[in-house]
Amino acid sequence: MSITMSAPGADVLDPENDSRKNRAAARITGIGTAVSDHSYSQAELLDLCSITDARVRSVFLNSAIERRFLSLPPLAADGTLLTETQGELLDKHKRIALDMGARAVRAALDKVGLDIEDIDYLCCTTTTGFLTPGISAHLIREMGIPARTSRIDVVGMGCNAGLNALNATAGWAVANPGKVAVMLCTEACSAAYVIDGSMRTAVVNSLFGDGAAAIVLVADPSDTAYAPAAVPASPGGPRILGFASHLITEAIGAMRYDWDDEHGKFSFYLDPQVPYVVGANAEQVVDRLLDNAGLRRSDISHWLVHSGGKKVIDAVRVNLGLTRYDVRHTTGVLRDYGNLSSGSFLFSYERLLAEEVAQAGDYGVLMTMGPGSTIETALVQW
Known part of the structure; x- marks a missing residue:
């Protein structure tokens, strides 16, 4: 049986027998x-936070992060x-x-010559407030x-939420061909910190940064999901x-954002085993994901993790057998911005486009x- 992917949400499509093969795909x-x-x-953050513990300093300085964008609290007299x-x-x-979200949305619209008035659907995701x-x-x-713009907010799903939101946004675009859908991930990680000297908070405080990313999606009725790879993609x-x-499910508590009675605020927790579980x-x-499209890992040219x-x-x-070159955008974003939560993968996507x-x-x-712990994936084709 010949297999390819249909519109978002479908798992398997036989293009010879399924009348949905001409359904538009979101782009x-x-x-x-x-x-x-x-x-x-x-190093600047360690000094500003007055962190002297050698173990905590090591977490910061061995994170593969050089700089992060943050909005720190004001300084006291001391x-x-x-x-x-x-x-x-x-x-x-x-x-x-x-503020970040508005600037990201405007930038995305400007890239394709659209105006604010052109937006028909807006999906926003955030976890940091x-x-x-x-x-x-x-x-x-x-x-x-x-x-009149239709809208939805995806709140509290964490770093994986960008793809959960993309699924919903792509589905709306497919159901409304030719209309403009905008998805925004905006994460003010500066508003989700507990600052103390503990190892629990050190792992979190060494990692996250502020950032927002927006993308524009449109499904053209003539742009079918079933198309040979040799067919040139239209611009966009x-x-x-x-x-x-x-x-x-067995790692549902490995990443969580919950209430900290001691500090009287929400606090994010990352289990040390998270990398190995993921x-x-x-x-x-x-x-x-690839089996449903009749593909193998070797068929994938671009990996945005x-x-x-x-x-x-x-x-x-290591587990997917990828090279360091395959994840160059991911490591570059980590180096220059830290973990930007739900929008991180879109910063990597922007770097891929720039190449x-x-x-x-x-x-x-x-x-x-x-959190969940959850892994979300999407397959795209140029």
Whole structure:
């Protein structure tokens, strides 16, 4: 049986017998990114946080991260960082996430010559703060996006959420061919920190940075999901062919964002075994994604993996048999920005586009991982 991918959400499609073969596929047509105002080296952050513990300093300095964008608390009279209450952190999240998000959306639209008025659907994802109404409503009001715009907020899913949101956004685009869908990941990680000298917080505080990424999706009715690889892709980026997910239920508490009574605020926790758990499960979800399309790993030209941390990237790379060159964008984003949570993989995608190496017919795999513990994947084709 000949197998290929249909529209998002479908697993297997026989193009000879399935009338859905002419259904449009959503295409990523533009991308924009933004960060907060100030960046710091790891050594600068250690000094600003007055961290002298040799073990904690080692976590920071051996993270494969050179700089991160953060919005730190004001300094007290003695030069130490002031402690922010949970209310102050939520205010910070709203301010930074909206500012970065608006700039990323505008940049993505500018790349493809669209205006704010052209947006028909807006999907926003964030984990680093909570708002009701969500980011999408605030952006519509503050940016002047048409009030008729359909919207959805994906909140609390963590670093994997960008692909969960992409699945929903691509599905909407396919159901509304020719209309403009925008997906935004905006993570103010500066609003999700507990600053103390413990090893638990050191792992988190050494890793995350502020960042937002937005992409524009459109499904053209004439752009079918079933097309030979030799057919040149129209300008505008890759088609989204399908998704595959895997929830590692036995590791549901390995990555979590929950309430810390001692500090009176939410606190993120990362189990030291996370890289190995993710790595051990990477093969089965990627192979399922590719099997559904009749592909092998050797057919994939571009790998865009979430910049979850040095050990996570290495574990995924080794278990999937990838080269360091395959994950060059991932390691580059980690080096220059740290872990940007849900939007990290889009920063890598932007770097891939800047290289201008993707050719018509090339396949790519997008991969994110986060709380659950969850691995999300998507297959795209230029």
